[in-house]
Amino acid sequence: MGPQRSTPRPITSEKDRQIRTIQTSLIHERLIATQRALDTLRITHAEELEAERRASEGLRKKLAVCEERVRDAERERDDMREVVNELVDRGLVVSVSKDFAAWPCSQLRMTSLLDPAELTPPAPPTTPPYAAALIESLSTSLATERKAYTRTTRVAQNTIAVLEAQLALREAELEESWSGCGEEEGMQIGEEEALRVLELNVRQAEEDRDGYEGIEC
Numbered sequence: 001m002g003p004q005r006s007t008p009r010p011i012t013s014e015k016d017r018q019i020r021t022i023q024t025s026l027i028h029e030r031l032i033a034t035q036r037a038l039d040t041l042r043i044t045h046a047e048e049l050e051a052e053r054r055a056s057e058g059l060r061k062k063l064a065v066c067e068e069r070v071r072d073a074e075r076e077r078d079d080m081r082e083v084v085n086e087l088v089d090r091g092l093v094v095s096v097s098k099d100f101a102a103w104p105c106s107q108l109r110m111t112s113l114l115d116p117a118e119l120t121p122p123a124p125p126t127t128p129p130y131a132a133a134l135i136e137s138l139s140t141s142l143a144t145e146r147k148a149y150t151r152t153t154r155v156a157q158n159t160i161a162v163l164e165a166q167l168a169l170r171e172a173e174l175e176e177s178w179s180g181c182g183e184e185e186g187m188q189i190g191e192e193e194a195l196r197v198l199e200l201n202v203r204q205a206e207e208d209r210d211g212y213e214g215i216e217c
Helices: 009-097 129-178 181-216
Strands: none
Touching: none
C-alpha cells in the first residue's frame, strides 16, 4: 500500500466557514425582510381595525338616533290616539243627548274686540344705492365701449383706405412702366394725387389711433 494522500483541512474549514457566514447573512436578511413585512401587516391591520371601529361607532350612533325617532313617533301616535278617542267619546255624548251643552266649555275668554288693522299702502319699491351706482357704472362702461368700437371702426376704415391708396399707387407705377413716353405727364399727375391721398389717410389714421389709445388709458 502506498502512502495516503492527506487533504488540506485548513483550506476546507475556511471555505466551510465562509459558506456558513454567507448562509447566515442570507438568513438574517430574509429574517429582517420578513420582520418588516410582518410589521407592515400589523400596522395595516391596526388601521383597518380602527377604521372598522369608527364605522361601527358611526352606525351605532345612527341607530340610536333612529330608535329615538321611532320612540318619538310612537309617543306622538299614542297621543293622537288618545285625542281621537276623546273626540269620538264627545261626539257620542252629543249624538245621544242631543244637548250641545254637554260639550266642555273652552277655557279661553276674549275680554274685548281687537281694533281693526290699519291697511297701509305698499311702499313703492326703491332701488338700493349700490344698485344705482352699479347701473351708472355699467352705463358708463357701455358708452366707453361704444366710443372705442366707433374709434376702432374708423381706424380700420382709414387703414383700409391707406392700403387701397398704396395699391393704387403700385398699380400706377406698373402702368407707368408699361405705358409709353407720351403719357408720362398724365401719369405724374396721377402719382402726385395718389401720394397726397396717401399722406392724408396716414395722418388721419395716426390721429385716430392716438385717440383710441387715449380712451383705453
